[in-house]
Amino acid sequence: MKSLLIFALAGFTIFATAQTTREKIGLGAGGFVAPAAPIYATATENLYRKIGEQVYRADQWPVISGVIQYKTDDGALILYPDPNQVSGIWKASMALKNFTGDGVKGVKVLTRAMRMGTYNWGNEPLELWDCGTNPAPGEIYQIQAEEDKIKKQIQQEKAAREAMKAREIADKKEATAARALKSNQDAAAKGDIFGQLRMGERYRDGDGVEKDLSKARDYLQKAADAGSPTAKDELSKLPSTP
Numbered sequence: 001m002k003s004l005l006i007f008a009l010a011g012f013t014i015f016a017t018a019q020t021t022r023e024k025i026g027l028g029a030g031g032f033v034a035p036a037a038p039i040y041a042t043a044t045e046n047l048y049r050k051i052g053e054q055v056y057r058a059d060q061w062p063v064i065s066g067v068i069q070y071k072t073d074d075g076a077l078i079l080y081p082d083p084n085q086v087s088g089i090w091k092a093s094m095a096l097k098n099f100t101g102d103g104v105k106g107v108k109v110l111t112r113a114m115r116m117g118t119y120n121w122g123n124e125p126l127e128l129w130d131c132g133t134n135p136a137p138g139e140i141y142q143i144q145a146e147e148d149k150i151k152k153q154i155q156q157e158k159a160a161r162e163a164m165k166a167r168e169i170a171d172k173k174e175a176t177a178a179r180a181l182k183s184n185q186d187a188a189a190k191g192d193i194f195g196q197l198r199m200g201e202r203y204r205d206g207d208g209v210e211k212d213l214s215k216a217r218d219y220l221q222k223a224a225d226a227g228s229p230t231a232k233d234e235l236s237k238l239p240s241t242p
Contacts, residue, residue: 048140049132051114055143056132061112064129066093071103076128078121079109094127095119181208188219196223197231204238213238 049058066079069092077096099111111131119128135143184202187195200219203212217238223231 048135048143050135050139051116051130051132055135055139056114057143057147058112058132061114063110064094064096064113065108065110066096068103068105068107068109070105072121076119077103077109078126092121092124092126094129095121096129096131098131098133100131177208188222191222191226193223193226193228193231196220196226197228197234200231200234204234 047057047059048055050056064079066081068077069080070078072078072095075097077099078092079094079096081093096109096111096113097116099109101107101109101111113129113131116128116130118125120126181202184195184198188199189195196219200216200223201207202209202216203219204216205211217235220231220235220238224235
């Protein structure tokens with residue numbers, strides 16, 4: 001009879017089944033019994049795993065699954081495909097190292113691991129996956145510091161890009177505004193009614209030029225004299241000169 005143990009730790013989920021009566025697995029005189037072991041003790045150990053001399057974030061690894069068929073002398077588990085996912089001839093599909101759950105034959109494994117090349121099981125090369133080991137606290141602090149440094153760099157780069165983009169938009173607005181002012185000035189100088197009206201409004205509001213009601217009145221008067229009803233209306237709204 002099998003009982004299902006579900007472990008969900010900080011983004012790293014592992015499912016394993018344990019048998020109440022331990023099945024012997026392996027070859028030779030009697031084989032051996034895989035010991036029961038907790039999968040991970042803490043969320044930190046779960047999140048960071050060490051392979052060789054390198055510490056990784058395990059939540060970035062792919063999820064693999066299979067059914068345990070054999071445990072080798074060097075501790076690797078030989079996994080067969082998950083019967084719920086595949087059908088047909090059962091053939092060893094991969095080798096898994098450093099799995100800390102029960103290494104019992106027939107147990108279903110669903111875990112995160114990193115692909116590390118191939119594993120020669122007799123004459124059969126299998127995919128080799130590694131769950132990694134628990135790094136020392138100092139190694140975890142080091143990789144966390146590196147991750148924080150990278151996050152800060154990304155934030156700084158993002159802020160710099162946004163500031164540059166804002167500056168580009170402002171420059172475009174300034175260039176557009178400068179072209180519009182020059183166009184109004186040239187049109188007013190040629191006696192264009194709209195140009196005179198706009199320059200009157202600009203001097204009245206300080207739009208692109210220094211505010212000057214006297215110049216505003218002059219331009220609006222010229223436009224009104226040329227027949228602009230808008231200029232005449234705006235002229236009437238200007239405060240009278242003392």
